[in-house]
Amino acid sequence: MNRRVWLDLGGATLAVAAAAGLRALLFAGLGRGTPYATFYPAVMAAAVLGGLPAGLLATALSALVCFLWVQQRELSSAEGLAMAVFLLSGAFIAGAMESARRARERAERAEEANRSKDVFLANVSHELRTPLNAVLGFSRQLRDAPDVTARQVPILEIITRSGEHLLEVINNVLDVAKVASGRIELEERHAEVREVVGDVDALMGSRASAKGLKLSLDFAVGVPRSVIVDANKLRQVLINLVGNAIKFTSAGSVTMRVCCTAPGPRGESRLGAARRQWLRFEVEDTGPGIEVADRERVFEAFVQVSARGSIDRGTGLGLTISKKFVELMGGQITVTAGASGGSLFVVEVPVGVSSTEEAAKARRRLRVVGLEPGQPEYRVLIAEDMAENRLLLRTMVEPLGFAVREASDGAEAVAAFEQWAPHLVLMDIRMPVMDGREATKRIRATAAGRSAKIIAVTAHALTVERAEILAAGCDVVIRKPVEEEELIAALESLLGARFTYGAPDAPDAAPEPGLEAAQLEALPRDLTAALQAAAELLDTDACLRVLRRIEEVDAALAGRLRSMLSKLEFRERLEVLDRVGMKGGAR
Numbered sequence: 001m002n003r004r005v006w007l008d009l010g011g012a013t014l015a016v017a018a019a020a021g022l023r024a025l026l027f028a029g030l031g032r033g034t035p036y037a038t039f040y041p042a043v044m045a046a047a048v049l050g051g052l053p054a055g056l057l058a059t060a061l062s063a064l065v066c067f068l069w070v071q072q073r074e075l076s077s078a079e080g081l082a083m084a085v086f087l088l089s090g091a092f093i094a095g096a097m098e099s100a101r102r103a104r105e106r107a108e109r110a111e112e113a114n115r116s117k118d119v120f121l122a123n124v125s126h127e128l129r130t131p132l133n134a135v136l137g138f139s140r141q142l143r144d145a146p147d148v149t150a151r152q153v154p155i156l157e158i159i160t161r162s163g164e165h166l167l168e169v170i171n172n173v174l175d176v177a178k179v180a181s182g183r184i185e186l187e188e189r190h191a192e193v194r195e196v197v198g199d200v201d202a203l204m205g206s207r208a209s210a211k212g213l214k215l216s217l218d219f220a221v222g223v224p225r226s227v228i229v230d231a232n233k234l235r236q237v238l239i240n241l242v243g244n245a246i247k248f249t250s251a252g253s254v255t256m257r258v259c260c261t262a263p264g265p266r267g268e269s270r271l272g273a274a275r276r277q278w279l280r281f282e283v284e285d286t287g288p289g290i291e292v293a294d295r296e297r298v299f300e301a302f303v304q305v306s307a308r309g310s311i312d313r314g315t316g317l318g319l320t321i322s323k324k325f326v327e328l329m330g331g332q333i334t335v336t337a338g339a340s341g342g343s344l345f346v347v348e349v350p351v352g353v354s355s356t357e358e359a360a361k362a363r364r365r366l367r368v369v370g371l372e373p374g375q376p377e378y379r380v381l382i383a384e385d386m387a388e389n390r391l392l393l394r395t396m397v398e399p400l401g402f403a404v405r406e407a408s409d410g411a412e413a414v415a416a417f418e419q420w421a422p423h424l425v426l427m428d429i430r431m432p433v434m435d436g437r438e439a440t441k442r443i444r445a446t447a448a449g450r451s452a453k454i455i456a457v458t459a460h461a462l463t464v465e466r467a468e469i470l471a472a473g474c475d476v477v478i479r480k481p482v483e484e485e486e487l488i489a490a491l492e493s494l495l496g497a498r499f500t501y502g503a504p505d506a507p508d509a510a511p512e513p514g515l516e517a518a519q520l521e522a523l524p525r526d527l528t529a530a531l532q533a534a535a536e537l538l539d540t541d542a543c544l545r546v547l548r549r550i551e552e553v554d555a556a557l558a559g560r561l562r563s564m565l566s567k568l569e570f571r572e573r574l575e576v577l578d579r580v581g582m583k584g585g586a587r
Contacts, residue, residue, distance in 0.1 A: 008050025055094020129459030220259035228352030252286030410434030
């Protein structure tokens with residue numbers, strides 16, 4: 001026996017001795033009456049602390065003490081019956097306490113396993129999201145650059161969509177853990193129905209073509225343009241269904257249909273009756289179909305229906321997560337036989353219908369040009385250990401008019417904050433030397449740090465980690481990959497910064513007018529020369545310093561130049577400056 005067992009048995013012996021001493025001191029007058037009354041607490045205490053062995057030992061020792069001391073080795077039939085009852089009760093108490101202790105230990109082990117799983121998932125998420133942040137950020141900047149060629153646009157769009165799909169896969173892995181623990185949450189917002197379905201078509205179209213399949217989309221009349229729904233979860237459900245249909249179909253077609261439907265017996269959704277509608281999505285294939293007996297099992301975790309023979313079988317989690325997502329949204333998912341003998345998956349979900357104004361606002365993606373004139377020079381400190389991510393964040397905020405400094409770890413961030421006193425810190429959480437949480441706490445401990453704003457920029461994705469990050473002193477948490485719109489919204493909210501906007505990034509938006517030489521000719525000669533020198537060196541810091549001087553002369557022109565700088569249009573600006581120089585017109 002190990003040392004723990006010996007300690008438990010020793011504790012049981014001491015408990016019985018204490019009970020006997022208590023009886024001798026306080027209850028000696030009881031005599032042979034109720035001999036076991038003072039020993040039941042000893043049995044329970046021993047069983048609670050030591051489980052079954054300690055409880056049984058305490059029961060046996062208590063009975064022996066009563067027989068030798070209280071009853072003087074003589075038992076009447078009634079006393080014998082009382083002893084038997086005590087022995088049985090003691091054994092029952094010991095067994096019950098042992099069961100409770102084992103259940104408690106199992107719960108503790110399960111909780112520890114969950115914590116370990118969460119830590120593992122957080123680490124995996126961080127390692128994947130950090131490089132993905134740079135891939136998506138720079139691919140979007142290249143895709144939106146004005147000098148991108150027509151041949152490059154579809155390639156960059158494929159890179160961006162593939163990166164976004166990889167991000168969805170990472171989120172899917174995290175959702176497995178969240179579904180298992182019941183911690184999955186809805187993130188509803190305005191979304192374009194055709195855009196969600198179009199994303200599925202764009203991602204799955206090439207896969208269908210590679211197998212010689214026809215992927216068709218069918219939109220019924222009356223489908224609202226903009227709705228309120230968790231678009232990410234809905235998109236993931238449709239990607240899973242269309243992906244499975246393509247995987248298990250060897251010839252023919254895959255068809256996705258979208259229409260409106262009545263709620264029927266499902267009743268009211270959580271969105272209420274006002275401005276609520278049900279959308280129905282159908283995914284039908286011409287594959288082998290699913291047997292009736294397997295149509296419920298196909299939604300169970302890790303179940304793979306062999307009748308749909310395919311070499312690429314997958315993990316068996318896609319439909320399980322899809323069903324959880326649909327049910328979380330208040331809808332339902334079913335599978336039946338299609339008209340051609342294949343499978344027909346039907347998803348019905350309630351959505352909120354956006355008003356005309358809300359829909360227009362959701363579609364209007366205005367491009368930020370820069371800070372409005374007349375504001376203080378906002379100082380932003382970027383604390384990030386990955387050089388490419390520091391560069392990405394810098395290209396997002398510096399061209400808008402923010403003064404920027406960088407730190408590569410938490411200790412550098414604290415030192416830079418004390419020296420420079422920035423208005424806002426973009427704080428990565430996982431860094432060497434000192435992590436972002438500790439750096440945030442130290443910054444908050446300074447006089448200037450109490451009023452500064454700190455945005456956590458992290459690849460961590462679990463809800464519990466978000467709470468810990470906010471508790472450390474961060475004002476907002478932005479997850480990698482960083483979305484420019486989310487970052488701008490945080491800067492507006494935290495700093496009260498006001499921005500100027502260019503034309504909406506919409507297909508029908510008029511292109512931004514180019515920079516003409518005449519616009520620069522009215523500037524002083526030293527400003528155009530300084531601007532040209534900074535552009536030739538590709539020095540964004542120097543460009544921004546010159547732009548702040550130009551802003552005092554021509555705020556509109558400074559805003560246009562900031563827009564060019566935000567899109568890294570150095571070549572275009574140099575061409576205009578060269579024309580100014582050749583004409584000798586700039587004074």
